[in-house]
Amino acid sequence: MPQIDDIDKKIINGIQAHFPIEPRPFRAIARDLDLDEAQVIARVKQLKEEGIIRRIGGNFSPDKLGFHSTLCAASVPEDKIDLFTKTVNSYPGVTHNYTRSHTYNIWFTFIAQSVDIIKNNLEEISKTTGVSGILNLPATDVFKISAKFKV
């Protein structure tokens, strides 16, 4: 893990949730943290190069854009994991996919413009891979979404 110092930590904690929407956002961040703009820009570039910051941008709620999202799980036999992964990952609406420690061993999220598209795609995945019984678990209530971590 690359070394990050206290200034890096301050910057990271400062820009996770509310990146300024104004003409010179890095100057605004610098002012809040008592740093200068060029220094903040140089450090953020470095943090991105090192892969500590994956991206800076907006995260959108699918439902507010008229999209539907769901969590899916499948119980995939060892010898079909590669085919199943390749098939599932080929859908642009699949944004996250992990193997997990359970007989339902593959878990992925699916975003699409309608619930029917998701349903049809899951049927298509089952047909292509021979893996049936894929769980389709759309959220009915959201109690928390936060991707902010103190570093």
Added chain:
Amino acid sequence: MLTETEKKVISALQGNIPVCERPYLELAQGLGMSEEEFLKTAKGLDERAIIRRFGATLKHQKSGYTANAMVAWSVDEARVQEVGPTMAGFDEVSHCYRRNPTETWPYNLYTMIHAFDEPACHAIAEKISKAVGVEAYILLFSRKELKKTSMRYFD
């Protein structure tokens, strides 16, 4: 309903914004609009909470959180609206959702827990279990990342 301008701004903001003095000017120029119009539109999307979160996304592994567990809980439906917000109140919980159970899958509440290692995840789940009085739960640890991207809308 979103305007065409809003869709364009969303498609620009969902990527990686440039790290330079005037990132919005650069993005606006790419869309053939003024920086002012871009910022006004972006602010409007932010105020209406269409942008859920705007900022840096970290690579968790590299920032020190090495274990993450999805905890699936089986909670009495009559208690879900009380238990959900309580679970959400724990700092270690980043996401908390209710989902419909199925015939083969009895769980209806889901929390994502992040910690430095797997025993720490178990300890946090136990702490939450005691706090809400729910004993039926399982931890699913992520073993391998097969895909992780951001959704591209209106491209």
